[in-house]
Amino acid sequence: MPSTEPLSTEDLIVARPQGLYCAAGDFYIDPWQPVERAVITHAHSDHARLGHTHYLAAQPGAGVLLSRLPEIDLQTAAYGERLVINGVTVSLHPAGHVLGSAQVRVEQRGRVWVASGDYKLDTDPTCAPFEPVRCDTFITESTFGLPIYRWEAPQTVFDSIDSWWRHNASEGRASVLFCYSFGKAQHLLAGIDPAIGPIFCHGALEPINRAYLAEGVALPPVRLASEIAAKDKAVFKQALIVAPPSAQGSAWPKRFGDYSDAFASGWMRLRGARRRRGVDRGFVLSDHADWPGLQSAIRATGAERVIVTHGQVEPMVRWLREQGLEAGAFTTQYGDDAMEDAASAEAGADASADASAKSSAEGAAPAASEASTSTANDATSNTANNATSSAS
Ligand SMILES: [Zn+2]
């Protein structure tokens, strides 16, 4: 790319074709094209891509990042540690999204910008909690930036999953729970009640679970489903089996005999999502902030200017302007969890038709578009009722 911009542009971070760029420090944040120096907010595949010369990420995320991109040149920083890159002060602060997820704070000559990456405010024992960071300009995600997206407390969701699992076990039926393999799966494993029965996982989760355990995150004992010989498959009757969505359309679940299946995702909040997924149950659990969470996180930064990167960009920009803030958007190639789904398909299972349709829409969230065009406008309360009944 031609470097025609002067080195001291007025904005500390701008959008370039390769990614979010800090000209003063000459580095990118979560770039989607190969660059010399990349600061990575977290190891999800739409934020951490292969091909950069140097990587910087928060230390607790090193294990998961290296398990996905083994050969990279990675420098790590503790949360809050201040590094100086070409005269710009850079520090990483917990985003509460997945293990090692960070907001990137950039300071130069008294100006402070923070790029959030993905974040959530709900408690999650598998990662450090979101830390509000004061700044002049906040670059925020908006994956679930519509009023219909309001999460129940995670424990309430775990209780629902537990009772679904307990009921299945009492009837001698396996419980197969689909969720994204990095972040959501570990959040679920840490939240459910392991006393109900044995827990198994799909092979796609195993290296990620191992990286979490190595970082000291407490997870219950989990065995690989593939370790169980066909003659021993009765053990699955009491079991919870956690698998990526890509395993759903494949032959993989058939080994469990009689089973009930469920999907855990923030998208399950949408009317019809469970049916479209073709599962028995939908549990609304997200690793992104809901609408009130986005609002309170943004307010807590004290920023006067907010730039929205992905998800429900227009409704968020509109809301920000209504609050009297200066608001705009960056065009990025950050997706939603569906890209993560596509990444976990490499673990060998076939992508379901639904999953591949979702992930083919790069950078977009088809389910969310439905929400913004129809669901959100006509039926906030209907959607809420449906979501509640399908998750209870
Ligand atoms: Zn993410």
Ligand SMILES: [Zn+2]
């Ligand atoms: Zn993302």
